[in-house]
Amino acid sequence: MKLSITTALIFIITLFSCRQSGNNLALQQKVDSLQHQLAATYKPGFGEFMSGIQVHHAKLWFAGKNQNWKLADFEIKEIEEALAGIQQYCTDRPESKSIGMLDGAIDSLNRAIEQKNMAQFKSGYLLLTATCNNCHRSTAHEFNVITIPVNPPFTNQDFKAP
Ligand code: HEC
Structure with a gap:
């Protein structure tokens, strides 16, 4: 039992x-x-984020030039979102660690936009563009040269404030 x-x-x-x-x-x-x-x-790649940033970089210039500060604020926020996306989705790329190098220029542009200060906007934009190229040079992408745009990137968008 x-x-x-x-x-x-x-x-x-x-x-x-x-x-x-x-x-x-x-x-x-x-x-x-x-x-x-x-x-x-599917995850967007580093280059795709960069192409998006390129568009917002160009639009930002024409928004600022036209003193369309609301649009300028929108465009700089779009750049910030794309940079956050790089840090979230492109962790396999060593370049993602250096994305913070744009912070100074972005802060300065945010302040210029907030204060509707054209001179500060221009110097912030120059600093931003120089920083884009600094990273491209330091990551062997020196052939991607970013410049201040001459013409608006799109003809179907009005950059003047409505
Ligand atoms: C931290 C480094 C870094 C910074 C800062 C940076 N880039 Fe890049 N960028 C890269 C790298 C790396 C590539 C190549 C991406 C790839 O492998 O597809 C690139 C590629 C590009 C390309 C080419 C995209 C294509 O596929 O045709 C453009 C345009 C570009 N960047 C614009 C910008 C602009 C505008 C800024 C500044 C607002 C900027 N980048 C800031 C690292 C950087």
């Missing part, structure tokens, strides 16, 4: 642990499949 109780107990425990390991296996398979899906999810 005593033996059969022990046997029954061992049987139950074995059964339980078998079910447990079956559950663990199913769980592990689920985790593996999710990891696989995550790795295959």
